[in-house]
Amino acid sequence: MNKLALVCLLMVAACAPATRWSRPDTADAQRLADEKNCEEIAAEQALDESFASGPKYPPYRDTQFILDGGGEDGGSGPVASYSRRGPRQYELAVYCMEQRGYKLVPVE
Numbered sequence: 001m002n003k004l005a006l007v008c009l010l011m012v013a014a015c016a017p018a019t020r021w022s023r024p025d026t027a028d029a030q031r032l033a034d035e036k037n038c039e040e041i042a043a044e045q046a047l048d049e050s051f052a053s054g055p056k057y058p059p060y061r062d063t064q065f066i067l068d069g070g071g072e073d074g075g076s077g078p079v080a081s082y083s084r085r086g087p088r089q090y091e092l093a094v095y096c097m098e099q100r101g102y103k104l105v106p107v108e
Contacts, residue, residue: 018107021097031102038096039089046089 021031094104 019104021102022105042092046085
């Protein structure tokens with residue numbers, strides 16, 4: 001069953017349109033520099049947040065991963081963990097690019 005679900009997920013993902021960042025009157029070199037800068041900022045902030053109890057920087061979306069902290073060995077039940085930085089880093093990079101006036105558009 002799991003293999004079938006994985007195959008279906010890959011088929012759907014393959015059908016998703018490719019996208020790129022676009023902003024009117026912006027050269028490719030500037031767009032690439034902005035993407036790199038936003039990725040660096042996002043990586044630093046996501047790392048910083050991974051040691052905190054919640055998001056410190058906008059967007060203040062709920063990118064929580066619930067880990068089971070309860071059980072016989074201690075803990076008080078499920079706790080939010082920001083130790084998985086990948087989704088939060090992506091979210092921050094998108095926010096950064098949007099704040100600079102870029103929009104994701106399908107690749108033609």
